[in-house]
Amino acid sequence: MSGASRSAGPALALAGALLVGACGSAPPPASSSAPPSASSSAPPSAPPPARLVVLIVVDQLPSWSFAALSPTLRAGFRRLLDHGVYVPRLQLPYGVPLTAPGHATLATGAPPAVHGVLGNSWYRRASKLVVDADEDPRSPIFQLAPSPGQAAVLSSGSSSVALRVPGLAEALHQGTGGRGQAVAIGLKARAACFVAGQHPDEVIFFEPDAGGMTTSTAYAAAIPPWLVAHAAAFPMSRHLGAQWHPLNEARLRTVTGVEDAAPGEGGEHQLGEVFPHQLAKSSSPGKALALTPFGDQLVLEAARAAVTRRRLGADEVPDLLALSLNSHDFTGHSFGQGSWEQVDLLWRLDAELGALFTFLDEQVGAEHYAVVLTSDHGATPLVERGGVPGARRIPPVEILRVAEAAFDAAAGAGDWVADLSSSNLYLTAAGRALDAPLRARALDATAEAISQIPGVLAAGRYEPILGAVPGDCPRGSALERAMCLSAAPGEHGELYVVPRPGSLITSFRTGTHHDAPSDDNRQVPLLVMAPGVAARTEPGVITNLQVAPTVAALLGVPPPSAARAAALVLRAPSASAPSAPSAPVR
DSSP states (O other): OOOOGSSSOOOOGGHHHHHHHHHHHHHOOOOOOOOOSSSSSSSOOOOOOOOOOEEEEEOOOOHHHHHHHGGGGOOOHHHHHHHHHEEEEOOSSSSSSOOOHHHHHHHSSSSSSHHHHOEEEEETTTTTTTEEEHHHHHHHHSSSSOOSSSSSSSEEESSSSSSSSOOOHHHHHHHHTTSSSSEEEEEEEEHHHSSSOOOOOOEEEEEEEGEEOOBBBTTSSSOOOHHHHHHHHOOOGGGGGGGOOOOOOOHHHHSSSSTTTTTTTTOOGGGSSSSEEEEEGGGGGHHHHTHOOOOOOOOHHHHHHHHHHTTSSSSSOOOEEEEOOOOOHHHHHOOOOTHHHHHHHHHHHHHHHHHHHHHHHHHHHSSSSEEEEEEEEOOOOOOOTTTOOOOOOEEEHHHHHHHHHHHHHHSSSOEEEEETTTTTTEEOOOHTTHHHHHHHHHHHHHHHHHTSTTTTTEESSSGGGSSTTTTTOOOHHHHHHHHHTTTTTTOOOOOSEOOOOOOOOOSOOOOOOOOSSSSHHEEEEEEOOTTTOOOEEOOOOOOOGGHHHHHHHHTSOOOTTTTOOOOOOBOOOOOOOOOOOOOOOO
């Protein structure tokens, strides 16, 4: 079956009319903590274990955008569409669809309430600060080439310390007696640190202050020699004076239906709003690099080096390569889905993925590796182009002002509200120490006041919607069950705050985000290509809790210990013989 026959429309410009209904509706029903298995009721017929399984996460790839753009994809994505199992709408069952929890869920098969990573950052009561998910001062990041007298590590550190349960790396190590290798590579540290589990053999990520692709002391006593050699051969510096030109302006105009620098678009780090984007003229070329195609190029170059230097997939013992391609997310946040930049970057990524698969054909053999590609979350269409009446960008300070006034009115003047982060409103120690009935009344009054802010769908207390154990979410509405699945014990706030579909809670005046538990943010594509698996579209009810068990099945090992969902049925029981290995698309 061709990918074109599965798509929602021939061009992104046609998707706008479909978005009004989707974005204007209530959030979709949230899956329970034990979601249904894949669609077939017959026993699964699993493909043989692969020598190498490549888990690819394309950051911020919503189903609505991918379906509209899929007919324009001709290389890597096309190969997956034409030769793999395609799930058009993989559902995120939890209510805070962000990068760090998305990657942690893909690695563990558990929701944030279980794995503990509730957002990209959240308020920590002990330090009274908002702290990044991967931040770990005990695991400083290595400098690639420190100058004489300069420290070998940065003052900042990153690790998976916030991840409470094992993931795919641990399942692979246990299932192979420690012989299987798990390597995680991403542009964002918060993606690379969580995408494979707690203790991969190597975790590589981009840090411009360190000089490029590096790692931290959580994963190595020193920078791996192969990475040092790779950084010397492919330095970050070669991109810092580069210009990003569009591949085809006429085609971009036709496919997007807009001009360059359409309403709602911005340009972070002074990269500019129109093509060409010149890194040398930005305020921070190293940081600006991340929202250009050069960021994905760094990740995929490192991936090929890891396969070669670590001999991934070279023997019968299965290996895992987990990749996170985050430039797509940076571009989406800055310019928005449907912008020339987002579409051009996706086309370039399509070509890069095609080259990666050709490399794996030659290095590992097409019959010996499998690919699982999905996304950590979707995206809200640009407020200016989403077609949702009343949609707006809600500044967090506006919510905090309303919350403080409402809590003061209910409990008396005081310092009650600490912060708002990752859809969670936190009280100060004084607020938490209030008499329980008074605190509950004040929180209910605060939630009601916040829910009246234009663009806010709902606010509510966590306490009444939580089950007896983390991830047990038996009561409340679909929205409340979704927020319960995001409530990591000891980390979540006293209130959750949810914007209306089409609206965003953000301090940025341009670009987009993905903080609402609605279809546009919680439905992403899933593509699985493996030897012996025939191409088909999977219409069943699938959640991203099933990705980790599916990857584990392809590796031939048990799923991560916290995973409770079933693996996707990849090969129909009626399949009489394995299909031939998929040939590269030229």
